[in-house]
Structures are given as C-alpha cells and as structure tokens.
Amino acid sequence: MAKRKLLTRRDFIKAAGVGVVAAGVAPTIFIPRYAHGASKELKILVWSHFVPRFDKEFYDKFAAKWGEANGIKVTVDHIGLAEIPSRTAAEISAGQGHDLIEWIAPPSQFEPSVLDLGDVVKDAEKMYGKQHPLCHRSSYNPNTKKTYCFIPGWTIDPGNYRKSLWEKAGKGAGPTTWEDLITYGGKIKREQGIQLGIGLSQELDSNMAARALLWSYDTSIQDARENVVLGNPKTVEAVKYMARLYKEAMVPEVFAWTAVSNNQALIAGRASYILNSISAYRSAQKEVPEIAKDIYFTPALKGPRGTGFSCEHVIYSYIVPQKAKNVENAKKFLLHLVGNYDQAMYYSELYNSPAFFDTHIPSGNRGYAPVRGAKKLRDLHNAWFSDDPFALPGEAKGKLAVLKDAEKWSTNIGHPGPANPAEGEVFATFVLPNMLAGAARGAKAETAVAEADKATRTIFAKWREKKLVGGKV
Amino acid sequence: MKDTVHAARPGGGRGGILDREGALAKLLIAPAVLYIVAMIGAPFVLAVLYSLSDATTGDPSLHLVGFRNFAAVLEDPVFRLALRNTFVFTLLSQSIVIVLSRILANALLKPFRGKWLVRFLILLPWTAPISLGTIGWLWMFDSIFSPIDWVLRYLGLLGTATGLLGPQTNMYWLGVPGLAMASVIIVNVWRILPLATVIQLGGLSSIPKDLIEAAEVDGASPWRRTLMITIPLTLPIVSIAFLFGIVFTFTDLVVVYVLTRGGPVQSTQVLSSWTFFKGIEAGDLAQGAAISLFMFPVLAVVAILILRMARRTEVV
Structure with missing residues (x-):
C-alpha cells in the first residue's frame, strides 16, 4: 500500500498564495469593467437636526427610499453638531469613512481634500433654477475656482x-x-x-x-x-x-x-x-x-x-471627500434631495429654507396638506410663512410673514x-x-x-x- | 543556576524560550511596549512632525516649515493666557484636592455606621463618565436655572436688596471670569477627589499602629502626631496622588470644553482646549500640535518625579 503523501508546508504556502491571487484577480476578469463605477452603496454622515422629527420622519426614510429605488444600500449616521469638525478631520486623515458629510457651516478649510462639486451645482441649476447667492458664496472659492461643498438649503436667523x-x-x-x-x-x-x-x-x-x-x-x-x-x-x-x-x-x-x-x-x-x-x-x-x-x-x-x-443661522453644506468610494451615488443623492426639498422644509417645521427656490414641487402625496396654487418652492415658502401650518390653535395668523423676504436681508459668513x-x-x-x-x-x-x-x-x-x-x- | 535547571529537564535538549529568563522577560513585556509605541509614541512623533509643518485638517500632508508654528503660538496672546490659566487651574485644583482628600481619608478611617455608603458616594464621581458629570454641573451653574442660586436666594443671600451676594437674581457662575474659573476648578476637584482619597486612605492604612500608639503613650498631641508621624510616612504616596492629579488636570479638555468653551473672553481657556479649538475646529492642525507640545515639558518632569517617588516608596 503506497504511503499517502501529506501536504508539505511549502506546498501549502504555494497553494494559499495562488488562491489569494486568484481571489483578488478574478473579479477583474469575470466582472464587466463598468461594474467598477456602479457601486451599490452610499454612506452619509449628517448632524442630528434641531427638529427631531426631521431626522425620524423625513431624512432617514427619504434616504432609504431613494436607496431602494436605485438598488443602493444607503447608510445614514447622525452625530451632534459639536462632533462634526473632529469626525471630518479624522475621516479625511484616515482616507476612509463616509461618502457624504454634512456640515452646518461652510467647511472651506477642507477644500484641498474634497472633490469639486461644481458639476452638481451646474446640474442642479439646470434642473431647479439658480442657487441662492448666499449659498453660492458659502461653497465656492473664487481663488481656486472650486466648489468645495454643495448646499441644498439654509436657515433664517430672525x-x-x-x-x-x-x-x-x-x-x-x-x-x-x-x-x-x-x-x-x-x-x-x-x-x-x-x-x-x-x-x-x-x-x-x-x-x-x-x-x-x-x-x-x-x-x-x-x-x-x-x-x-x-x-x-x-x-x-x-x-x-x-x-x-x-x-x-x-x-x-x-x-x-x-x-x-x-x-x-x-x-x-x-x-x-x-x-x-x-x-x-x-x-x-x-x-x-x-x-x-x-x-x-x-x-x-x-x-x-x-x-x-442677518447671518444665515445654518448652512447645510455637503462635502464629498476625495477618497470617497461612492462619488456618483453621492452626487445623485444630492440632486434628488434638492428636488424634494419641499419635504425638508415641511418636516423641519420651516426651519430649513431652500437654496433653489425655483424647484418645482413634485406631484403626488408629499406628506403635507397641498397648498393651493403652489408650483415652486418659493410659492410654498411664501404660503407657509404667511399661514404657518404649525401654528397653535388660537395663535395669531401671519406671525412668520416677515420671514418671506429673508433672502434679501440674510447673508453668508464672510459677507461681503x-x-x-x-x-x-x-x-x-x-x-x-x-x-x-x-x-x-x-x-x-x-x-x-x-x-x-x-x-x-x-x-x-x-x-x-x-x-x-x-x-x- | 541555569545549568542546574537544564540538567534537571527530563529528556535534555535545547532550552525553550520559557527557560530563558532574559528572552521570556522581553517576550512578556513586548505587548506593553508595543502598546506604548502604538498609542503614545507614534502619536507623539506625529504631533512633533505636525508642529514643524503647515498641515491643516483639510490637508494633513507634511510640508516642513521649521519652528514657525512655535514662534506664531508664542506671539498669540490667547496662548499665553491659556498657558497661565493651565497652571492656575492645575495647581489650585490639586492643592484643594490634597487637603480635602486628607480630611476625607482621615474621616473614612474612623468606624461609623453607613461607612460603606459614604465610601461608595465618594467614589461615584470617579466612576461616572467625565462628560456626563460635567453636563450635570453645567446645569448646576446654569445662568437661569442654577439650583445653587436657588438655595442662595432661599437663604436670602442673593436677589434681595440686603443680600450678601447682591440684588441680582443669579450669580452667573459661568458668565463672570473669576466665578467661571472657580466653577471649572470645583468640577475638577469633584472629579479627582475620589482617586486622591483612595490613595491617601491606602497611605494612612499602611502606617504601623504601634508607632501611633507609642507616640500616644509618650504624650504626643494629635497635631504633633500628624506632623511627626503621619505626614512624613504618607508623604511619598501623597506626592504620587498629587502628581497623578497634575497629569489628569493639566491635560483635561472636557471640563473646560463642556462648561465654558474657554470663556468668558478666554478667561478659562487652557492649553488642551486651545489646542482643540485651534487645531481641529479652526483647522490649523500644525499650530494645534505646537500648542499641545507645550504641555510636554511639564508632563515629562511630572512623570520623572512620579517614577522617582515610586522607586523610593518601593525601597522603603
């Protein structure tokens, strides 16, 4: 009876090495090249909104729904606003983390490590009209010609x-x-x-x-x-x-x-x-x-x-780190967010104002009572500030009306x-x-x-x- | 001795690593060394490199610029104030801690009912997360809802024309520079006191009872016994408590960050908080690193002193 030959240590290392290389190379051989760009994930880091229902009833569900519709696994993490700078610095330094990070002030110091989002602004302006100037001044560096963040909304400070x-x-x-x-x-x-x-x-x-x-x-x-x-x-x-x-x-x-x-x-x-x-x-x-x-x-x-x-109270500034893995998804999500900003306004109880006032209100059930004659976000903005949907019973009407023209007397950090x-x-x-x-x-x-x-x-x-x-x- | 061990091993052959004392010692100490290198050594070297560069949070690449950051930091009046505040904050806190911990330790040595509960309550601040405890204190010092102010008003010391502390309804603990510094010190004392008390308790318990009894027999007064026996015998361990307290206080960021953020008008700014504001919140990583390195000489001296004390205690 021939003695069964055992696997030597040398053989084992050879086999394991080939296995590892094969496992690493196989996807590039068998999976079509375009699959590299079509990632199926998006990781978002946002602040915990001052209005709790905004996160629970709108943002998290909205992001998940968009992910389901596009076959993308979306993760939304919330942190306190005080933690945003240190967390962003850590992720940038480590070269990994979230694909989209939301700041509530212009994150201009991160410009060298984030992607230029000028193309998203251009697309958004094509689809939804001009971005408010204070948002433009809070996201674009005229010296480097770089748009270091994308701003879909802001908050009035009356x-x-x-x-x-x-x-x-x-x-x-x-x-x-x-x-x-x-x-x-x-x-x-x-x-x-x-x-x-x-x-x-x-x-x-x-x-x-x-x-x-x-x-x-x-x-x-x-x-x-x-x-x-x-x-x-x-x-x-x-x-x-x-x-x-x-x-x-x-x-x-x-x-x-x-x-x-x-x-x-x-x-x-x-x-x-x-x-x-x-x-x-x-x-x-x-x-x-x-x-x-x-x-x-x-x-x-x-x-x-x-x-x-008056200074904008909050400016919602999204950055995409250079090392982000799901850039295209991040950009698509931002455009989708702008297109649905009526819900951001409503679920923030009018805390959020839009950066693109001329965005058309999508049709269908929007989660709030339809506003007669309102076609664009500006119409909603005016109607809701004239007649606050969150006013208490018996509360005077039109208390928020002075906020209707807030864009004229609000400006950005850095003004003029x-x-x-x-x-x-x-x-x-x-x-x-x-x-x-x-x-x-x-x-x-x-x-x-x-x-x-x-x-x-x-x-x-x-x-x-x-x-x-x-x-x- | 080694030969004897080898000879005694059944089967003879070469000695394994377990039998070589020198190698075994290195092996056993290796995880600790690796930990220190990874968690302390590497960040320290990185901090030095950052301080000599123009790194920012947005561009952490290292372009060396020499000692420019140190020069800039030294010219900054806020840094100089933070440096002074750090010493004031640390030394005052620790002096109070040493006195209070001695009183508490002496009290806890005496037998009384519910002693375990008192010990538990004293230890509680040490076991609670610092940030949570400090948030609790933030409410205690609140400008409107401070319970301390409520008590003072109730006692008629505040909020009346004849009140000792003035006619205003609140003390504004965190809004007046002197009171804000006092508040920061109080919270730090509250936090460090349990550790110092436990260390002092250990020191007091280790004094041989016959020494005290002999002194009593010789007619030494309690004051004399304290001066001549208790203090000299507990000095090494008290010094260690003091030095540990200095390290904790000198490097603490949480108390100042949560309570005052360095205000009012930078009057409670300390080196660690200024490092954070400058290096992380403002994005100037290089200057932040330079500021933090000013803590190093003090901490190094304290560390050397702690080690010397520990060695001396060991010999005793």
Missing part, C-alpha cells in the same frame, strides 16, 4: 421678541433698529425686569450675532476681495454700541451663552428679544404655549445708516466676500464675540478692535499663503 413686553414699553411692533434694543429693551429691563438675550460668548449664536451687528454698522471682517478691513471707525462704533447695549439691557448671562440659551431664556420668560432661528419659538410652542403665542419676529435690525443684515478658511478660523476662535464682550466688560472699544484686527490679519495671512484666501492685506 429676531424673536415678546410682544406683550414690547407693547408695554411702547413698541408693540417690535424693534426695527439696533438702537431700538437700547431704547425699548433697556426700558423693558428697567421697568419689567426682563433682559435681552444676545450672546457675547464663545459659541455659534454669539458669532452670528456679532457678524449681524457689524454688517448692519456697514463694517465687516473682510471686503468683497478678501482683504481684512475689520480695524476701522465703523467697527469701533459697533463695539461701543454693544457696550452700551449690555449696560442698558442685558445681564452677565450673555457671557455664558450657549446654543441652548436662546431656547431656555425664551421659554423661561427671561428674554424680551433674542436673535435666533425659529427653533426657540417651536420649542416654546411645545413646552410653554402661552409664551409661544406671545413670540413675534423681526427681520434683520437696521444700523445707524439704514443697513440691516465669500466664506473661506480664514473667516472660518476667526469664527472658530471667537474673535468677534470676544471683541464685543471685552468692550462690554469695560475694555476700551478702540483697543478691543485693534486686538481683534491684529488676530484677524495673522489668521488671513496664514491661509493666504496656502492660496485658499484672496486679497492682499
């Missing part, structure tokens, strides 16, 4: 005031100028014991408020060509104004302001005016209806020369220029809120402005060296 308090003070229609906040807001604080709530802290809302103030005082961090222009007499004027406002109408809580302070103060009945999206009002509707009924809205307040601008990484760093390191807070706490306005100007110039010079920011000074 003033919210308590009508009963302002009526008693003699200004029932609410403030129209920044000076009104001192005149009437100060009076409300003195006579009714309720302060104003405009953050002067190291956080998002304070940053937006600071920008709105500066723009309304005809000054800004940069000009349209990205030259630093912060250190000028108009900025000093705005800073002096804020010091007066703090003294007359606010308390030290504004130095500890956080993203939830607006909601807290309004719901607790401890703010006569805040500068925030309608989310604080929506929270009040659910938690303290009697206060919600007393909340009314104002457009951007006007400065001493009649200018009035584009968003850029230098503006982003000025934002992330709280230069403006601290400039205002410093003066409010007793520093000389001129000194506070000079220090902020110096810090800003250093930041701009650094990013300019990287060719991501234009301008010369």
